């Protein structure tokens with residue numbers, strides 16, 4: 001049982017999931033994931049903060065029971081309604097029939113829609129800044145919409161300096177025994193935070209920035225997210241990491257994503273990488289879009305300053321895996337990048353170049369360099385690649401100096 005008292009009368013009662021292959025049926029989970037839930041025990045009332053995925057509900061009830069014992073749960077605070085946190089709400093309501101569900105107007109509408117739970121006095125609707133007194137412990141609620149759903153909010157326990165942050169500052173990776181960052185090695189969780197943010201929250205950077213600004217003045221010793229470790233020692237590090245990603249601030253580096261059917265586009269990708277390396281760039285990451293996991297490509301594109309996308313021509317369109325990647329980039333409103341393209345064609349010159357240009361225009365990404373190769377690399381290609389690499393590296397330097 002993964003139980004931990006974080007500070008006096010505030011307990012972790014979450015669960016691990018080492019079974020699911022893909023989070024949201026999309027994103028691989030090589031290290032599993034945790035669904036975090038917490039109990040805040042006042043002298044008079046007990047509050048449960050968020051719930052867990054339905055598959056782990058049995059373990060969840062064991063965890064709750066070991067803390068609550070024969071006390072009832074008076075409140076269920078729902079900071080976020082995505083079903084990985086809300087799916088156990090009906091079970092909680094069945095187990096604690098008098099429980100009051102605490103949420104904002106959007107939360108309550110979603111619970112009724114997802115789970116058809118109603119009844120007099122079932123809900124306690126809160127607005128920004130409202131609070132609940134548990135007897136010696138006060139929960140205060142801050143609305144932080146679109147981090148990353150419309151109803152998202154956070155709950156602060158001022159005297160304990162604890163913030164329940166929902167998905168914000170969350171990360172993939174199950175909890176291997178310890179719960180608080182100071183009691184574990186967090187290398188994997190910090191690394192997975194890039195992937196979690198880029199894939200799950202990525203599109204909503206401006207709302208994340210607003211939330212960080214809004215909560216900046218709160219006294220904080222612990223951030224308790226709904227996934228991953230409870231942050232204590234590393235609060236500054238993780239808040240800065242998320243703030244950087246939310247502002248689309250990049251680290252120097254080149255990411256080359258390409259799609260190739262018979263190796264001709266891949267050969268050009270290798271030539272580009274060699275020329276860029278020869279110009280002194282050390283961090284170069286290459287992804288064959290047919291081979292790499294989508295979540296890793298998205299993460300690297302988020303993290304590093306320069307994105308080069310190459311595609312074979314496939315029935316006048318982008319190679320399908322590259323098109324999926326570009327759709328993911330556009331969905332996440334990727335910006336502040338050096339962007340360059342290369343394409344390969346057999347008879348439809350310019351079809352793919354045009355498609356990549358359309359993405360760039362919609363995303364407001366200037367194209368720093370573009371290269372077109374017919375059928376396979378020929379006599380002129382090395383010179384063209386050298387010029388392409390020079391243009392890319394020049395654009396990187398300009399961006400770094402800006």
Ligand code: FEO
Pocket residue numbers: 080082083084085148167226227
């Ligand atoms: Fe972990 Fe947005 O749910």
